[in-house]
């Protein structure tokens with residue numbers, strides 16, 4: 001069975017390849033139909049679902065996977081959040097979220113001014129394309145946890161739920 005991941009971001013594609021090693025993994029750029037910078041768990045999760053649904057609809061067989069990055073508040077503290085969705089051909093939807101990490105106030109201010117985290121991170125870290133490499137989570141964990149590793153865990157949670165609800169019952 002093929003897996004279609006709704007992104008051309010290498011951290012997302014590699015995460016799916018790692019967790020579905022026996023499957024053919026295809027990638028395609030699909031719209032998330034939410035803001036480029038989602039600002040809540042709900043919006044980020046919806047973006048992941050929308051991407052996965054687009055992927056499923058583009059193929060007559062196979063599973064669609066959507067991975068979406070966003071931010072959310074816990075009290076006054078802004079956190080990085082990530083959501084994943086796996087959608088089957090018969091439209092069953094499995095979702096899971098990834099690890100969260102606090103973001104500093106200066107990044108919070110930039111995002112409130114309408115900037116995207118990916119762009120803000122490059123300036124903050126004085127690096128290029130952080131979003132395609134270690135990610136914000138890599139920067140703020142001293143590179144102990146990379147964006148790919150975080151997405152691998154999300155995809156594992158998706159694969160596990162899909163297996164549980166389809167194979168073992």
Ligand SMILES: O=P(O)(O)OP(=O)(O)OP(=O)(O)OC[C@H]1O[C@@H](n2cnc3c(O)ncnc32)[C@H](O)[C@@H]1O
Pocket residue numbers: 006007008009012036037038067068069070080116117118119121130131132134135136137138147
């Ligand atoms: O090509 P796509 O799949 O859209 O990949 P992306 O890097 O834009 O990632 P998302 O759309 O899922 O994330 C929404 C925004 O948040 C940014 N973002 C999310 N998580 C990030 C991270 O860990 N490091 C850097 N930027 C991140 C991202 O660059 C976007 O501006």
Ligand SMILES: [Mg+2]
Pocket residue numbers: 036
């Ligand atoms: Mg994006």
